[in-house]
Amino acid sequence: MKRYKLCAMFALAAIGLALTASVATAAKDAPFTAKYVLTIDEFYGKHIVASGPGSGTVVGQSSMVAHVQLKGEKAVGSATITAANGDLIYIVSTQTEEPGTPAVGPYTIVGGTGRFASASGTGTTVAKDNPDGTVTSTFDGTISF
Secondary structure (H helix, E strand, O other): HHHHHHHHHHHHHHHHHHHHHHHHOOOEEEEEEEEEEEEEEEEOOOOOEEEEEEEOOOOEEEEEEEEEEEEEEEEEEEEEEEEOOOOOOEEEEEEEEEOOOOEEEEEEEEEEEEHHOOEEEEEEEEEEEEEOOEEEEEEEEEEOO
């Protein structure tokens, strides 16, 4: 009887280690790509608020709201992505734009809510003006959560 209890304890310990390893693996970097088509909702002097639908690798069909402050050729901003399940990702970025070209720059993921509560990551974001007045915003990098 003791032998069966000992075997059962080792089996449970092995399962626990396997689950711990799989959870640790899930927290590693994953590719993060996303694309949103934004409509400018507010434009006050040098402050822009834009929002719109899109999708991404870890967020599915989602939406984004961006707050951007224009500072010369730079655009400093923050964005909140709402994933398909309602969880949020918070992003900050600084983009530089040359006349007639898309705005390009680095972004940093600085947290979120739900499964993204401890999210982090980096990459490149591009914002391109469209002929219809919308802005296509893309992200290409990594995320850990």
